[in-house]
Amino acid sequence: MSIRARFRLPYPTFTLDVDLDLPGQGITALFGRSGSGKTTLLRCIAGLEKAAGGFVAVNGEIWQDGARRLPVHRRPLGYVFQEARLFPHLDVAANLDFGRRRIAEHQRRVSLERAVELLGIGHLLDRRCDRLSGGERQRVAIARALATSPRLLLMDEPLAALDHARKQEILPYLEQLRDEMEIPVLYVSHAPDEVARLADHIVVVDHGRAVTQGPLAEILARVDRPLRLGDDAGVVFSGMVVERDAEWHLARIVFAGGEVWVRDGGAAVGRRVRLRILARDVSIARSRHDDASIMNLLPATVVSHVTEDHPAVALLQLRVGDTPMLARLTRHSAARLELAPGQQVWAQIKAVALVG
């Protein structure tokens, strides 16, 4: 089960040169700044770019190789564009049905009802497309793509054109899609928070090349900064809700290596959740300080540290049990604390975000 894509194509500002072997399930983020070639890569996989040569195979089905190239409409894919691209002459229901009615009956694995329910758009069906909000349009576009029962869902920055509130409106639907549908997704994004929340796997694209790839948690915890996230550097890991404190509205989450208290987001005891801790929210102490406001204090081992983009700042890689963690501090502090690999310290965590 894998998605293979190989391209070598010159473009005006970069040369697309990739040879990818991606997991055939879950969400894989194609991450990179604008102009890095990630959208072009997605379009090549879809067949939307006139890419001669190249190779694309999705879970064993060859879509394109040296000898032949399936046209876009013969590829069993779903594509969600940055702008929803709904057909303005059709209402929501007809838009949803556009792709579904064009596939053979025995290939319809996702029912229209399922797609409508998953994206929560049942109340919009007889609405005209120009009477939809930006968030609603994008949800209809996602449902429209799902209704074709795709073997691969390609999403090109589906949230980039939306404001913060609309993004928060759609993200839970995308999480549900990830958790409940067995459709592999390639998700192009330049937003670290989206990637941290949604992706299982990440490919970092720069100048048309895949500079790094791997499981999200592993890549985010690296300090050699292939991601160059700056303020957004931080780790993502999963844990389980084991207790909810009604008085203080906090939830206790256990993860491989310890436990943390977070704001109770409503997740039931026993639920698996994803946590994100930014490097800038972690400070380091040589001894345990119980007289500070910090609630989450975790014993950690220093793994390594490197200098950040600014010479004053260091990024420290820690290990809390089996879970890697990053901390950002000044190089001055690192020197004063005489931090060295193997040393035991306390990680003082100012903020933990539940990201789904």
Added chain:
Amino acid sequence: MLNPVDLAAVWLTLKLAGTATAVLLLLGTPLAWWLARTRHWAKGVIGALVTLPLVLPPTVLGFYLLVLMGPDGIFGRLLAAGGLQPLPFTFAGLVVASVIYSMPFVVQPLQQAFEAIGEQPLEAAATLRANPWDTFFAVVLPLARPGFMTAGILGFAHTVGEFGVVLMIGGNIPDKTQVLSMAIYNHVEALEYEAAHRLAAGMLAFSFTVLLLLNALKPERLR
């Protein structure tokens, strides 16, 4: 109201404009689609040829059509070789001439409508399993509908109003090639101003209605 000859002229004009419009839309649609989408080097040449009747005096166009389609012209000989009679001074000849004469009025609105649709809906349709023909009928045609209405109305109206080309290629044969504009001309020549008035006023009202209709068809944002 109208004498039988005038009535025949009106009927012939409507028949000619209707036939020509149908042929124009059939030929103009693929031509406009090609012009809207191609990057071929010949695009400029073909585009200029299609637009030529806009600037050419109708008599010049009619003259060359007469020469080409006459018994000694290239097309005339081809037709004769095929066992067909030459086109000048026939209804079919009028249709051919009208189609060429009104082509820019059909191709240009269509080309603009196709260009305005752009690549995006076509790509979206392709990712939803629609092949290119399917996309054309399910997405392009409905989205370009205002363009088709404009093209049809302009093509029809322009054919109704033609004079010079018809004069050159069709002559002035009552019931056969004598169209409205010709009938008006005949009445004026014979100093029958009242009869000329009836036809001319009808044309005026018709043209005004057409423009009113076109305006009503424009999408709201352009009004």
